[in-house]
Amino acid sequence: MRDKALEKNLIERVAMGDLLRRRSRDSAGKTALVDFPKGGRRETTYGELNNRVNQLAYGLTSKGLKQGDKLSLISTNQRDMVVVYFACYKLGVIVVPINFMQNIDDIRYNFEHSESVAIVYEDIFNDIVLSLCSNSDNIMLTAQIGKEKGQANYALDELIVHQNTTEVEDRIIVDRDTAHMIYTSGTTSRPKAVESSHLTLMMSALAGVIELDINKQSRMMVVLPLFHCAALSILHPTLLRGGCAVLHAAFEPSLIINSIEQEQIETAVLLPMMWNALLATPDIEKRDFRKFKTGVYAMAAMNRQSLDKVRQAFGCVMHLGSGQTEFAPLACMYRDNTLTEFAEGNYWGVPVCTAEQAILDEFGNELPNGEVGEIVWRGPQVMSGYYKNPEASDEAVRFGWHHTGDLGLIDNQGQLLFIDRIKDTIKSGGENVSSQKVEQILESLEGVERAAAFGISHPHWGEAVCVCMIIQSGAEMDKAEIELHCKAHLGKFEVPKAIFFCDSLPVTGTGKVRKVELRDQYRDIFAKEES
Numbered sequence: 001m002r003d004k005a006l007e008k009n010l011i012e013r014v015a016m017g018d019l020l021r022r023r024s025r026d027s028a029g030k031t032a033l034v035d036f037p038k039g040g041r042r043e044t045t046y047g048e049l050n051n052r053v054n055q056l057a058y059g060l061t062s063k064g065l066k067q068g069d070k071l072s073l074i075s076t077n078q079r080d081m082v083v084v085y086f087a088c089y090k091l092g093v094i095v096v097p098i099n100f101m102q103n104i105d106d107i108r109y110n111f112e113h114s115e116s117v118a119i120v121y122e123d124i125f126n127d128i129v130l131s132l133c134s135n136s137d138n139i140m141l142t143a144q145i146g147k148e149k150g151q152a153n154y155a156l157d158e159l160i161v162h163q164n165t166t167e168v169e170d171r172i173i174v175d176r177d178t179a180h181m182i183y184t185s186g187t188t189s190r191p192k193a194v195e196s197s198h199l200t201l202m203m204s205a206l207a208g209v210i211e212l213d214i215n216k217q218s219r220m221m222v223v224l225p226l227f228h229c230a231a232l233s234i235l236h237p238t239l240l241r242g243g244c245a246v247l248h249a250a251f252e253p254s255l256i257i258n259s260i261e262q263e264q265i266e267t268a269v270l271l272p273m274m275w276n277a278l279l280a281t282p283d284i285e286k287r288d289f290r291k292f293k294t295g296v297y298a299m300a301a302m303n304r305q306s307l308d309k310v311r312q313a314f315g316c317v318m319h320l321g322s323g324q325t326e327f328a329p330l331a332c333m334y335r336d337n338t339l340t341e342f343a344e345g346n347y348w349g350v351p352v353c354t355a356e357q358a359i360l361d362e363f364g365n366e367l368p369n370g371e372v373g374e375i376v377w378r379g380p381q382v383m384s385g386y387y388k389n390p391e392a393s394d395e396a397v398r399f400g401w402h403h404t405g406d407l408g409l410i411d412n413q414g415q416l417l418f419i420d421r422i423k424d425t426i427k428s429g430g431e432n433v434s435s436q437k438v439e440q441i442l443e444s445l446e447g448v449e450r451a452a453a454f455g456i457s458h459p460h461w462g463e464a465v466c467v468c469m470i471i472q473s474g475a476e477m478d479k480a481e482i483e484l485h486c487k488a489h490l491g492k493f494e495v496p497k498a499i500f501f502c503d504s505l506p507v508t509g510t511g512k513v514r515k516v517e518l519r520d521q522y523r524d525i526f527a528k529e530e531s
Contacts (some may be wrong), residue, residue, distance in 0.1 A: 006170070010169055013198075014198055014202050016086070016179050017053075017168065019202070019240050020046070020049065023046045023050070027242045028046055029047060031244045032046040033049060033079050033244070034244060035248075035249075036248065036249070037078060044079050051165040052080075053090065054165050054168060055160040056087040059163050062163075063154070065140070065141065067091060067171055068094065070114050070115055071088055071093050071094070071118040072098050072121075073120050074120075074128065075227075077225060077226050077231070077249050080156055084120050084156075088179075089179055090168040091171070095181070096110065099225070099228070100128065107128060110191060113193060115138065116138070117139060119143070120144075121145065122144070126144070126150055143159060177197060178195045178384060179196055179197055180196055181194065182194050192386045192392055193386060194326050195384040195385055195387050197384050200383065203379070204236065204327075205239075207237075207330060207355070208236065208330060210353050212237065212267060212296070214241045214267075218244070218266055218267065219244045219246060219264055219267075220238045220243055220266065220268075222245050222248070223251050223274075224270070224271070230321075231269075256278060257284065260287075260314075265291065271297065272306070273511060275310050289315055290315070292315065292316050294317055295314060296319050296321050297319075298322065300512075318336050319334065320347070325383075326396065327377055327381055327382055327383070328382075332350055332357060333348075333349045334348055334349030334350075335349060347415050348408070349416060350416070355381065357375065359375060359408060360373050360399060362374075369409070370410075371409060372407055374403060375406045377404065378402055407421070418436065420435055420436050420437075421435075426463050428462060428465055429460075429461045431491075431494075435515075438465060439452065445482065447471055448475075449472045450469070451469045452469075453467045454468075454518050454519050456519060457526065458526045461497070465496045465497055466522060467499055468505060469502070470501075470503065471501060483495065483496075498522070498525060505518075
C-alpha cells in the first residue's frame with residue numbers, strides 16, 4: 001500500500017542525507033574524500049561513500065537505533081567520522097559530536113545532557129568512553145571505528161559489512177527536524193547544546209558554495225576538527241557541490257604545507273595561529289602553491305603584517321569568516337581588498353547571501369551606522385534553539401532577530417566592526433574597555449605570541465584591566481616595555497593594571513581563550529587593596 005505522505009516528503013524535503021545520494025548519482029566515480037589513516041593515504045569516491053553510509057544506517061537500525069535518538073561521536077577527522085554523520089542524517093538520528101579537547105567533566109556533561117543512547121568513537125578515546133559508560137544506564141550501543149571492537153560492543157566495520165547498500169527512504173524527515181547538536185565552546189559558562197536542523201545545514205552549505213566559489217573541481221582542506229561547526233561549514237558545501245575534501249586528523253605545520261602542495265589544495269580555513277605556524281615552516285618560499293587560491297581565517301583577527309606575509313607566501317586572497325555555532329556558523333565575511341582594507345579593528349564585513357545583520361540597542365531599536373550595540377542576525381541557517389534550555393533560547397530571539405551576545409557597529413561602508421563579547425567587555429572606571437582592542441595592541445608588539453585581556457574586580461576601578469601574555473620563544477621582554485607600548489597606543493583607562501606572563505592559555509577546541517578560567521585564577525590579586 002502506498003504511503004503518500006512519505007512519497008511527498010521524499011520529493012520535496014530538505015534533508016542532509018539526500019545531499020550525498022544526489023552526488024552519488026551524478027558523480028559516483030569522483031573522489032569525495034581524501035584522508036590519511038595511520039600515515040597512509042586513502043581516497044573515497046562519492047559512490048563508495050554513499051554505499052558505506054547506507055550500510056552503516058542499516059547496521060545502526062538493526063541494533064535498535066531509531067529516528068530521534070541521540071548518538072555521540074568522538075573522533076578525529078577521518079572518513080568514517082563523515083560516514084557516521086551522514087548515516088545519522090539519513091536515519092533522522094541526531095548526531096552529537098563531542099569536543100574531546102574539553103576536560104572530562106565537560107565531556108561528561110555534553111554526553112549526559114544530550115541523553116545520547118549510543119557512542120561511536122576512535123580507539124584513542126577508549127578511556128574517555130569507558131568513563132562515560134561507567135555511570136550511564138542509557139547506552140544501547142558502543143562502536144569503535146575500524147575493524148577491531150576493543151572494549152566496545154561492536155567494531156564499526158562489523159555494523160557495515162554484509163549490510164544492504166540500497167537507499168534509506170523509509171522515513172519522513174521534516175526540514176526543521178534536528179540533524180545534529182553541537183555544544184558551544186563554553187568560554188563564559190557551561191556549554192549549551194545548539195540544535196541545528198536539516199534546513200539550517202543545507203542553507204549554510206549553499207551559502208558556503210556561493211561565498212567560497214566552490215565547484216566540482218574544488219579541493220578543500222579540512223583540518224579544523226569536525227566536531228566543530230567551522231569544519232562542517234567547509235565539508236558540507238564541498239560535498240554538496242561535488243568537490244573533494246582533504247581531511248587531516250591534526251594540525252602539524254610541515255604535513256599541512258606538504259598537503260597543500262601535493263594535494264593541490266585550492267582553499268583552506270585555518271585559525272590565525274595556524275597561518276602563522278605555516279609561515280614559520282622551513283623553505284616555504286620554495287613550495288609550489290600555484291593551485292592555492294583562497295585562504296580564510298576565523299575565530300580571531302590577524303594583523304596586517306601577518307596577512308601580507310600569507311598573501312605573499314601562498315599567492316592567495318585572505319578573507320575573514322565570522323559567525324557562531326548558533327548560525328551554523330558562517331554569518332558574514334570580510335573580503336580581501338575591501339575598501340576599509342583592514343583598518344584598525346576587527347572587521348567582520350558584510351552578511352553572507354543567506355543572512356541579514358544589524359546593530360540593536362537594548363530596547364530592540366536598530367542603531368544607525370557608527371553607533372555601538374549588539375550584533376544581531378537573521379536567516380534560515382539560524383539554530384532551532386538550545387536543547388533543554390528554553391530561557392536561553394527565548395533570550396536569543398528577541399525583537400525578531402537572533403542575538404549574538406557580541407558588541408559591534410556598522411561603518412559608513414556597510415562593514416561590520418566587531419568590538420567585543422558583551423561578557424568580555426571590561427567596565428573600568430566608568431568606561432567600557434574592549435578586551436579585543438587591548439589584545440590587538442599587545443599582539444602588535446614584536447615578540448608577543450598571544451595575549452588575553454580580562455577584567456578582575458577592583459575596589460577603586462570596579463574592574464581592572466588585566467592581561468595574560470605568551471612571549472615568543474627566544475624573545476626578551478619586560479613589563480615596563482609592555483606598559484610603554486600600551487600607553488602609546490591605548491587610552492589611560494585601557495592600559496592594563498596587571499600583566500602576567502604564562503606558557504599557555506586555557507583554550508577551547510577551536511582556540512578561543514576560556515576567560516572564565518583566567519578570571520577565576522586571578523580573582524583575588526587585588527584583594528589586598530581593599531583593606
